[in-house]
Amino acid sequence: xxxxxxxxxxxxxxxxxxxxxxxxxxxxxxxxxxxxxxxxxxxxxxxxxxxxxxxxxxxxxxxxxxxxxxxxxxxxxxxxxxxxxxxxxxxxxxxxxxxxxxxxxxxxxxxxxxxxxxxxxxxxxxxxxxxxxxxxxxxxxxxxxxxxxxxxxx
Numbered sequence: 001x002x003x004x005x006x007x008x009x010x011x012x013x014x015x016x017x018x019x020x021x022x023x024x025x026x027x028x029x030x031x032x033x034x035x036x037x038x039x040x041x042x043x044x045x046x047x048x049x050x051x052x053x054x055x056x057x058x059x060x061x062x063x064x065x066x067x068x069x070x071x072x073x074x075x076x077x078x079x080x081x082x083x084x085x086x087x088x089x090x091x092x093x094x095x096x097x098x099x100x101x102x103x104x105x106x107x108x109x110x111x112x113x114x115x116x117x118x119x120x121x122x123x124x125x126x127x128x129x130x131x132x133x134x135x136x137x138x139x140x141x142x143x144x145x146x147x148x149x150x151x152x153x154x
Contacts, residue, residue: 005064005068008064008067008068009060009061009064011064012060012061012063012064012067013056013057013060013061013064014060015060016056016057016059016060016063016083017053017056017057017060019056019083019087020052020053020056020086020087023087023090023091024049024052024090026091026095027090027091027093027094027095028094029045029094030094032094032097033094036148036151036152037148037151037152038144038147038148038151039144039147039148039151041143041144041147042144042147042148051137054133055133055134055137058130058131058133058134059082059083059086059130059131059134061130062079062116062120062126062127062130062131063079063083065124065126065127065130066079066120066124066127069123069124070123070124074119075116075119075120075123075124075127078112078115078116078119079116081112082109082112082113082116085105085106085108085109085112086109088105089102089105089106089109092105093145099145099148099149099152100149100154102145103142103145103146103149106138106141106142106145107142109138110135110138110139110142113131113134113135113138114135116128116131117131117132117135
C-alpha cells in the first residue's frame with residue numbers, strides 16, 4: 001500500500017466517521033424520540049452508536065477505494081450521493097422531527113447503496129462487499145422509520 005493511498009484511506013475513514021458523529025450531535029433524539037411509540041423490534045438506543053461507527057468505517061474504506069479506482073465515474077458519484085443522504089436522514093428524522101419526510105430520504109439512500117453494490121460488484125467487488133452490511137442495516141432502518149411513522153401519525 002502506497003503512502004498516498006494510506007493517507008487517503010485514513011482521511012476517508014476519519015471524515016466519514018467524524019461527519020456521522022457531527023450529524024449525530026446535531027440530531028440527538030432527545031425527549032421527542034423517547035416519547036414516540038416504537039415497534040417491538042426497535043433495538044435499544046445503545047446499539048446505534050457502535051453499529052454506525054463500524055458502518056462508517058466500512059463506508060470510508062469503500063470511499064477511498066473508489067476515489068483511487070473510479071474517481072470521476074459513477075461509483076464515486078453514488079458514494080457521495082449515499083453519504084449526503086445518510087447525513088441528511090437524521091437531520092430530517094430527529095432534528096426536524098419528520099419521520100414522514102425522512103422515509104423518502106432513506107429510500108433514496110437505500111437505492112444509492114444498492115446501485116453502488118450492483119455496479120461495484122463488477123468493477124470493485126471488495127467495495128461492493130463493504131457496502132453489504134450497510135445495505136442490510138439501512139433496510140432495517142427503513143423498516144423502523146416506516147413503523148415509527150405508522151405508529152405515530154401526525
